Amino acid sequence: MKIAAIEVFGYQLTYAHGEYVMSGGRAAQSQASTLVRIRTDDGQEGWGESSTLGGTYLPAFAEGIRAGIQVMAPALLGLDPRNLSVIHQRMNALLLDQQGAKSAIDIACWDLLGKAAGLPIAMLTGGIAQADFPLYEAVPLAAPEAMAEFVRLRSLSGINRFQLKVGNDPFEDALRTRRVIEACPADAVIVADANGGWNLQAAMKAVSEMAGLNVLVEQPCRDTADCALVQRMSSLPLSMDESVTNAAELYRAKYEANACSVNIKLARVGGISGAIRMRDLAQDLGMTICIEDVWGGDVTSAAVAHVAASTRPDALLHASFFNDWTREHVAGYQPRSVQGRGKAPMAPGLGIAVDAGALDAPLFQVAG
Structure with a gap:
């Protein structure tokens, strides 16, 4: 199994109770979230997600998450997504920290690992x-x-x-x-x-x-x-x-x-x-x-x-x-x-089915 393509989608997440307010005047009614779909050469796909809480909660922001993925994605093509150690070695060789961007890719790889093993990630x-x-x-x-x-x-x-x-x-x-x-x-x-x-x-x-x-x-x-x-x-x-x-x-x-x-x-x-x-x-x-x-x-x-x-x-x-x-x-x-x-879903991988058809077109795609 090899990574053949990495697609990045963006969507808004609206807070269900109006406005989410934290200390120091930090508040938002919605947040931008980033979804990653990794496609493999044998037709499998895995999904990951990373969303920041604005740009002042942690030293991370939505556009930075997406830029980080765009920098790392080409170097991941051709790797086995089930080999998480190598995936992280390659990402760490390209970017220091940027854990939010790495998280979305990591989750998608775990989704693929679970599907390949026929087991839930847990x-x-x-x-x-x-x-x-x-x-x-x-x-x-x-x-x-x-x-x-x-x-x-x-x-x-x-x-x-x-x-x-x-x-x-x-x-x-x-x-x-x-x-x-x-x-x-x-x-x-x-x-x-x-x-x-x-x-x-x-x-x-x-x-x-x-x-x-x-x-x-x-x-x-x-x-x-x-x-x-x-x-x-x-x-x-x-x-x-x-x-x-x-x-x-x-x-x-x-x-x-x-x-x-x-x-x-x-x-x-x-x-x-x-x-x-x-x-x-x-x-x-x-x-x-x-x-x-x-x-x-x-x-x-x-x-x-x-x-x-x-x-x-x-x-x-x-x-x-x-x-x-x-x-x-x-x-x-x-x-x-x-x-x-x-409860954790008990189907293989993440155990959920993402409806890609309900999403807008990818923000970008990196493919071999």
């Missing part, structure tokens, strides 16, 4: 450790009562895990957190996620105001070292996200910042390959893990589902299905959550 990434798993939903930053009402409404769908957006005024953020906790049952899992939005002083004030609440604090500051300083002042458990980009940063998160949990996003670590490597390290370190991506639709949700399903139940805090958060569906709204829980 069976190839450690085996299916859990038939289903808990999902969380993000609560956009808003007035405290509005965030509490969002939680009450989404709880009707069976969701019992929420990541509320904070990272602005620390006193208002503490009030937001209290109102959300009051709106949830006692066994709910609540994460107050600043997305690195607090400076050091604001973060220290926020964790002081939240002391005693049943909540995890996620990525209070942008840098791991600053998060470590904040954690020394806090009695709340810490989860890390944006600054954990490799194994060294994962060790720093645990042993310098005293984090007990880590959020692993596929596009931040180069796709499924990077996610399972980081996942296995985090499990060995005794940390809990959130498995997700930066943003995305059906293809992203399927990729996340396979990594989550092959994660040990005691280690998986929760995952996210972004196709529950967005209106557009390229694979028939599969996989789909049920009462706040998700």
Whole structure:
């Protein structure tokens, strides 16, 4: 099996609940997503997806994702997509970092590997450790009562895990957190996620105001070292996200910042390959893990589902299905959550069928 062509498609993903708001005024009603289809010389095809959350969440943006793929794609023609090690060696020889672009290609290669093996990806990434798993939903930053009402409404769908957006005024953020906790049952899992939005002083004030609440604090500051300083002042458990980009940063998160949990996003670590490597390290370190991506639709949700399903139940805090958060569906709204829980599709590869006919013409194609 050899890569014969790589096609890149673009489409918009509209947020299902109006406007997605994070700290620092970062907000959007829709996001651009990039789909990759890899065609092989024996007539097979694999799909991958990568979507940034605007251009200010991570050092990545939609046009950069597409440009990165265009640079790497010619060098991948003729390679066996099932040989992920060689695929990544070739991509890394051409571009430093650019993990979002590499992630879309990586996911498509895993889709092809699973199809060739006749197995779902989860069976190839450690085996299916859990038939289903808990999902969380993000609560956009808003007035405290509005965030509490969002939680009450989404709880009707069976969701019992929420990541509320904070990272602005620390006193208002503490009030937001209290109102959300009051709106949830006692066994709910609540994460107050600043997305690195607090400076050091604001973060220290926020964790002081939240002391005693049943909540995890996620990525209070942008840098791991600053998060470590904040954690020394806090009695709340810490989860890390944006600054954990490799194994060294994962060790720093645990042993310098005293984090007990880590959020692993596929596009931040180069796709499924990077996610399972980081996942296995985090499990060995005794940390809990959130498995997700930066943003995305059906293809992203399927990729996340396979990594989550092959994660040990005691280690998986929760995952996210972004196709529950967005209106557009390229694979028939599969996989789909049920009462706040998700499953990995059991057909070979990603286990979903992308409707290429519903997409616009490719943005570009690279073929041999």
